[in-house]
Ligand code: IMP
């Protein structure tokens with residue numbers, strides 16, 4: 001299988017490794033202060049939020065636990081249709097707990113809106129959203145965002161958890177894509 005080198009379609013490095021480190025530390029500090037005296041249950045939406053979660057939790061000083069969910073959106077990778085399905089449910093009960101949802105990016109807002117609605121039915125003590133990235137220009141449904149790493153322009157990005165058709169989630173920075181230079185992977189190639 002031939003995977004195109006991301007350098008061929010990388011347009012710009014939007015958020016550097018250092019920017020990420022600094023901002024994640026700030027968010028961790030803010031969250032720790034807001035939840036002082038409580039314990040916090042972090043819920044990460046796989047797979048995009050994984051790098052953010054593991055860095056963020058190391059910056060949180062209040063006692064915390066983690067759990068994961070997998071959510072599948074219908075539509076193509078670059079445009080969700082609004083229908084979202086939970087394909088992996090939580091392992092633990094969230095009733096009466098302080099829950100913080102950890103997401104990679106809020107784009108149309110459909111994913112977070114559905115997940116919030118689903119989690120509310122289980123009666124957490126509180127429920128907030130922490131997203132690394134926010135693309136407000138793309139919003140189609142209003143969602144509450146309590147903590148946000150960076151507001152970004154309406155461009156497709158990859159790296160630090162975010163994928164380019166599943167690849168390059170491991171990059172330590174966030175980059176924009178020049179879609180005209182991108183050739184989708186030929187699975188039989
Ligand atoms: P929403 O439901 O439209 O808000 O989309 C959220 C999901 O779409 C995210 O969790 C990502 O998996 C994906 N997504 C949205 N924008 C981007 C992007 O620029 N790069 C990579 N994935 C993205």
Ligand code: MG
Nearest residue numbers: 048077162163
């Ligand atoms: Mg994706």
